[in-house]
Amino acid sequence: MKIAAIAINTFREAVRDKILYTLLFFAIAMIASSILLGKLVIGDQTKIIKDMGLASISLFGVLIAIFVGIGLVFKEIERKTIYTIIAKPIQRYQFLLGKYLGLILTLVVEVVIMSTGFILLLFYYEPSPDMDILKAILLIFFELMLITSIALLFSSFSTPIMSGVFTLSMYVIGHLTGDLKMLGSKSESAAVKHITEFMYYLLPNLENFNIKAKVVHNIPVSWGYILYAMSYGILYIAIILLISAIIFQRRDFK
Amino acid sequence: MNIIEIKNLSKEFRVGFIMKKIAALTDLNLSVEEGEIFGFIGPNGAGKTTTVKILTGLIYPTSGKAWIFGRDIRDVNIKRDIGFLPENPYFYDYLTAREFLNFYARLFSINKREIIARIDTLLDMVDLLKYKNVQLRRFSKGMLQRIGIAQALINDPKLVILDEPMSGLDPIGRTMIRDIILRMKDQGKTVFFSSHILSDVEMICDRVGMLFNGRLKDIGKLDTLLSTRVKSIEISASLMDDIYMESIKRLAANCILMDEKLFVVVNNETQKDEVLKIIEKGNGQLISLIPRRETLEDLFLKEINYR
């Protein structure tokens, strides 16, 4: 109930913020531009549309998750709005969770709007498009939730610019850990091997959520896999939120 | 049972790159009784806000303890009965006054029907009822301070903590806040407020605590706090023979001749009585006798000079 109040307020803030609409506008524009690009390609037009659509949903989702996420807690502290909240009978972790869920709610709305536009476009080109793209969108959404939690973690102790840099790096690294591990396993040094292996399991593996290429080329992705990836996402988010809560619980609001 | 009980409370901040320790509050002992208006005064940077932040759970003390309603301040449940207005508050300016109060009400799990009624009552009390659907970004500083107070009262608290509620307001705004605080007292609430504007405190507080450089210098009822201090008395009289004038000069703390009149300042009642006797003997005429009550301002300045 209290968490919901914070979440709804966070959602309301995002909705009344103009940045969101700007990003949404660009996202829709980008999906629409895939029509144009599709025309330039000989052969499989829907492939381009699918590629562009999924990429836009993912890219703009990440932008919103990072840009809104990094300011989520910091802005409350900087503008001292947090003072009145903490003085109310609410645990700090409830506040944090509320902020997180508020942004997730924002992302849900944003992803739903973009996906609707994207799928309508697909239906225009194909009478019965392969609905496996929904699986890809589902996993993109889980990736967005994970990135949001990382942004929130950094935002709970660092300035927005630093958080932005950190989160963006985590996003990039999160897509490269697989390569990191592979490079490490080629190394002759056992230490390097172990370190890269350790990093591989420690850092978030965002490639787990990337089934875009499979879906676009109609390579089957089992629900079992989706379930694994989603569980991975939820558990990782739980860890990140837990760490954020610990940091947030201990800090002074000067 | 005291509403607020503070024992040996200290807070150190670590600042800068080398994490140098700075004491913001040192060994504070304080209690606030039920139903009183307690004024917490001191110059800027004295540690008032630090104390308030510790009481509301925004920061943690380095050492010492504090209780509100007899329960440890770390217990979140005590906050059900606390209202808090921070210094220079900023609020979610994208919300309207009504949405704003509704949001805070929901943090207390107050039921919906009650919320609606209470919001209107509070908006009426702080004279903002006609702005209830206006976004806070259009509010003036005084209006924000008032909606802030309404926010602090949303849960009908037993204790209201206000940090510098009058700073930055015009005289009308300050009067309004003063009236609201007095009304809270009438409703049986305990009010703890900090200020560096002494006239406000003097007018409405039952008791005050004075803070300098993180240490409590004085605490007590305003009257006793002021009456224990030596008051001065200003006497003016007509001119007399030099013999009498000389003996008055010897007694007085200060004595000047001006406009064919004698102005004498004495420090206590006995001196006053003696001066009056001399005037009588010398057939002088007493023009006026003004006891100068020491103000908080004087106390303040004295403290500052003292250091």
Place this chain on the structure above:
Amino acid sequence: MLNNKKILIMFGIILPLLYSLQKQIDLSPERRGRIEDMKYLPSGRFLKGAALAYDEILGDLLWIKTVIYFGEHYLSNKQYEWLSHMLDVSTDLNPYFEYPYEAGGVMLAMETKEIDRSIALFKKGMKNVPQTDKRYWYLPFFLGFDYMYFKKDFAAAARYMEQAARLPGHPEYLPMLVTRLYANANDPEVAIAFLKEIYENTENEDMKRDIDKRIKEIIVERDIRLLEKARNIFRDRYGQYPDTLQELFKSGIINMIPYEPFGGKYYIDQKDGSIHSTMVEERLGVYID
């Protein structure tokens, strides 16, 4: 409320779960063959625009992936479906980087036998890599080698070798080799000298072993040719093939029977008089005119 014990318990539960989930995910068919997704690798010219200003680093990453791709398939199935495409894209992204041309060209020639692609890659490198690069001379050198070894176009080979010999950093023997190449292109000795140079410059142990084997095969080829020549002299002199190589030696046509580098022996087939090594079943075709 969160207390330390609860937090520890939560970490204790979630972290192992995460670990085993990741293991499970890595095993699922959806994750396997990740690198083989190269059919979705767009052309380098497109990527150059799309990578914004990060084409160099993208090229570096792709180059690393290419090396891993090569290594993995070298050890497993020796199928290199995407190798030339990956090389092409990574050199598009990193046009001035010498090493991918050199190493890639050698991989294509020696391992996958895509000689035309190897030649094209070396030529692309010679066009793009600045001549001041310390290893630039390797590009015409290996290109010449491709022409000589695989294409048997000795004129072209000599031309590129000459170019290499004029560049700084080339080994001392190279001008001499060029002269010999012009004079006697079809000479196994030349090939052996080249291969020895390649052997010295190869770091990959498997590659080294491979080249070493190739050198020995050429030595076998050289020796067999030598012995064939001697056999023909023997036939012209006595009207018949010798029964054993010993006869060649005894008749004084050769002053020793060459040592077989693999540790085997050379012998004459009694049926048709052809000469073989006990260790090498098939002769290298490339040196025979």
